């Protein structure tokens with residue numbers, strides 16, 4: 001099997017080294033050897049994998065490559081595996097659970113009480129992503145298994161850590177889950193916009209209510225990451241400079257699908273790292289705020305839709321506040337890895353509103369009755 005799949009075989013060898021040391025200390029000659037393999041390969045999975053491993057060498061160490069998103073996206077789009085963003089997020093978090101259980105007791109693994117908390121949040125995330133009831137135990141259908149496809153085999157190789165520090169594994173997976181969760185949120189908000197343009201306010205309200213629920217899952221990721229100590233974070237973070245969730249395409253896509261950001265924010269660091277999304281904004285893509293203002297220019301807004309938008313604004317504000325607290329605890333006065341001022345940048349972001357064009361700045365929504 002390995003002989004028939006040289007790309008996978010090579011990646012598995014490289015991955016064993018990642019497990020042992022992380023990519024940050026890979027010697028120069030190994031990096032050049034891997035770059036030659038990449039140049040000579042037409043296998044999209046191997047190329048995506050090596051793009052991540054070689055990102056620092058290529059001078060493009062950004063969020064997308066640190067999180068191996070090109071590889072994750074290939075797995076997501078594989079028709080044989082039949083995954084959607086929620087199912088894939090559940091699989092990635094199930095992998096975190098297995099990894100934590102497998103490595104429990106190692107010198108830099110969390111103490112039993114912290115591990116129990118981490119596993120609890122991870123299990124809740126899996127259950128939520130599978131659409132199962134929120135319990136503190138295992139999802140009722142058990143942990144999902146990766147598909148028995150080639151893409152499924154590559155999924156096991158999609159945590160290209162920079163260090164051998166135990167906690168980097170679950171941190172990286174949490175950020176991949178963030179990207180997938182916001183993929184679902186973008187689909188909800190875009191779907192609501194389309195429904196509203198078609199005159200179906202009820203469908204738009206349903207989709208936004210779903211988005212509010214999905215935000216609960218996004219918030220779980222902060223609780224999960226809060227089980228890491230600032231010391232563990234600081235240990236691998238010294239090698240992640242340049243990669244930051246400020247470059248998350250899906251987070252910014254969610255924001256612009258709700259409404260065009262202010263000119264000030266569009267011109268700021270917030271959008272510097274997401275040129276594709278900024279281009280989408282200038283290309284004039286539709287957004288929910290615009291559709292809402294057009295639909296209700298001369299009649300009262302649909303009450304359930306208005307209420308769902310107000311709730312989405314509210315859960316997003318709470319999400320930002322939790323992120324701010326987590327970053328304060330982990331970073332203190334240090335700047336962010338995305339070259340922002342760190343916590344002061346995030347404090348400024350608390351003032352932004354998704355639906356600022358729909359109403360007054362402090363109370364952006366029409367009364368939801």
Ligand code: HEM
Pocket residue numbers: 174175178221222225233244245246247248251270323326327328330331335336337338339340341342343345346349
């Ligand atoms: C150790 C934990 C974390 C710290 C210290 C932290 C810190 C920061 C900082 C300082 C920024 C500003 C940009 C920069 O310079 O990097 C940022 C941006 C961001 N972070 Fe985090 N973060 C953490 C965890 C997370 C997690 C777990 C998520 C998602 C689940 C996340 C999502 C985001 C997003 C979406 C942004 C962009 C915000 C914007 O531009 O408005 N962060 N983070």
